[in-house]
Amino acid sequence: MxxxxxxxxxxxxxxxxxxxxxxxxxxxVLECARLAPSSANKQCWRFIVIQNKVTIEQIAKTTIINRWLKTTPVLIVACADPTDSGTVNSIEYYTVDVSIALEHIILAATNLGLGTCWVAEFNEEKLKELLEVPKRIRIVALTPLGYLVDKKGITEQITKTLLKSNKRKTLDEIVHHEQW
Ligand SMILES: Cc1cc2nc3c(=O)[nH]c(=O)nc-3n(C[C@H](O)[C@H](O)[C@H](O)COP(=O)(O)O)c2cc1C
Structure with a gap:
């Protein structure tokens, strides 16, 4: 493509x-994440790839709005070791590092004809316990990874309508030239 x-x-x-x-x-897709840029090239990202159906169902149950996650055959949990990243201008860059890498995964997956979804609503505490994630590690986001169904289900239709998800701001609304 x-x-x-x-x-x-x-x-x-x-x-x-x-x-x-x-x-x-x-x-x-993991290789595409590995090649992402990161603050001071520290590569603070860590990924947990889950294919066990029972574990995926348990994770889906820890969410409020993302119960639909139970349908995915693969779930990627994007984690960070904040002690392995930097802070500049009071911005902790571990979330940025992991987000760039995860977006690499998402675009690579799209190119392979696979579906994904950024997921930030989950119970980090419960997830860390379930997946035996060490205390210092943060879970930044999740993405399912899988093939699409032929016909969009009701969850998909309602969510897309509520989020007006194909609508984007115009360049005029988001870009300034020379000064703010
Ligand atoms: C940081 C972030 C967190 C998100 N969290 C969720 C989530 O928890 N559940 C969900 O269904 N979608 C989530 N989304 C997806 C957004 O709703 C979606 O990207 C947006 O509505 C635009 O739609 P599109 O991705 O189909 O273009 C998240 C997206 C981002 C970037």
Whole structure:
């Protein structure tokens, strides 16, 4: 796909087919994360790849609005070791580092015809306990990874309508030239 077509094709997918994701595709998207830039090249990101159906169901239950996660065949938990990143102008860059890497995963997955969705609503404490994540590590976001279903389900239709998710601000609304 042309790069702009990957950008345009990416959309939040909230329902997945039962079809398994090929192992080489999982490795490919993780490799794309590995190559991301990071603050002082510290690479504070850590990923947990979950394919166990029971664990995925347990994680879905720790959320309020993201119960639909239970349909995904793969769940990637994007974590950070904040002690392995930097703070500049009072901005803690570990969330930025992990977000860049996760977006690499998301765009790489789109290019392979796989669906994803940024997920930030989850219970970090419960998730850390369930996945035996060390205390110092933060969980920044999750993404499902899987094939799309043929017909969009009701969750997807309602969410897209509520979020007006295809609507974006115009360049005039977000860009200043020379000065604010
Ligand atoms: C940081 C972040 C957190 C998000 N958290 C959630 C979430 O918890 N659940 C969800 O269904 N979508 C979540 N989204 C997806 C957004 O709702 C979605 O990207 C937005 O509505 C635009 O739609 P699109 O991704 O289909 O273009 C999140 C997106 C971002 C970037």
């Amino acid at each position: 042309e790069f702009i077509d990957v950008i345009k094709a990416r959309t939040s997918v909230r329902e997945y087919s039962e079809k398994q994701v090929e192992e080489e595709k999982i490795i490919y």
